[in-house]
Amino acid sequence: MTITRRTVLASTAFTAAPLAGPALAQSTSPSSAAQGSGTRQAPGFYRYKVGDIEVTAINDGSAPRPLEGFIRNAELPAVQQAAREAFLPQDTIQNTFTGLVLNNGGRLTVIDTGNGDSGAPTTGRWMANFRAAGFDPAQVNTVVISHFHGDHINGLRLKDGTAVFPNAEIMVPAAEWAFWMDDARMNQAPEGARGGFQGARRVFGPIAKDVKQYEMGKEVVPGLTSIAAPGHTPGHTAYMLSSGSGRLLILSDTANHPDLFVRNPDWSAIFDMDADQARATRRRMLDTAASERAQVAFYHAPFPATGHIAKEGNGFRFVPVQWSSAV
């Protein structure tokens, strides 16, 4: 038999029929339309295992930034071309925020806390998603901070001063503390560049004597080892999470959006404080991830912000994990 449009239609007629009948009529009635619509997604958390450690990625929402001016050392048309190749908008980039919770035998560690109530209106979802995943901030044992930018630390303290994790030990990179908490350095900085210093004081000032500073190459909490990843900030830290044969390379802000900075590792986002050092760190870390075929997690990758790094051309490619219904 020759296949014509008519025979194709005829062969699918039995599946199409219910849609054309009562079901279609029902779906257009006001009540069922209301049930099937909305402006919110399911809660933004995603669990996966690294050996015996349960990892939960917790999303804090996202904030749009103009693509123009986002990358210091590339012309806008080149950046727009990279966005086009990734089917992203040509004018804005959505900067997303995804922290991690480690559950290691009932011991809870939060790595980076999101924007709290200090960020853009499209952020600040972290706590709702954290609670939706079944966690209680009072039960967090440790909060580990990768660096002192506001989108990583502001979730520690609400604007009214409330400590969000009342029972947690707070651990920060010693090099980051030394830089941002240095009064002389803050006073030398131009007025417009003092926000980062003041933000760090807002968050850590009330607990300064209790904050634990950690060094690089050290096990910060069981299974989590700090890796020096300077450039984005002076004390910016990545981590290797290990349990049994499971390993996760936590890249923090070694790269921002992967379709721009994993594809083009020599591009510099405006957030990188020492662009050359950040580039060298980025190439080294992505190269390690690719050659070791390690699973990676990074803060500004599209949710659930985990996948693998493949070498491609002069750069790399981020390959997201396949969503799994089973943990």
Ligand SMILES: [Zn+2]
């Ligand atoms: Zn960041």
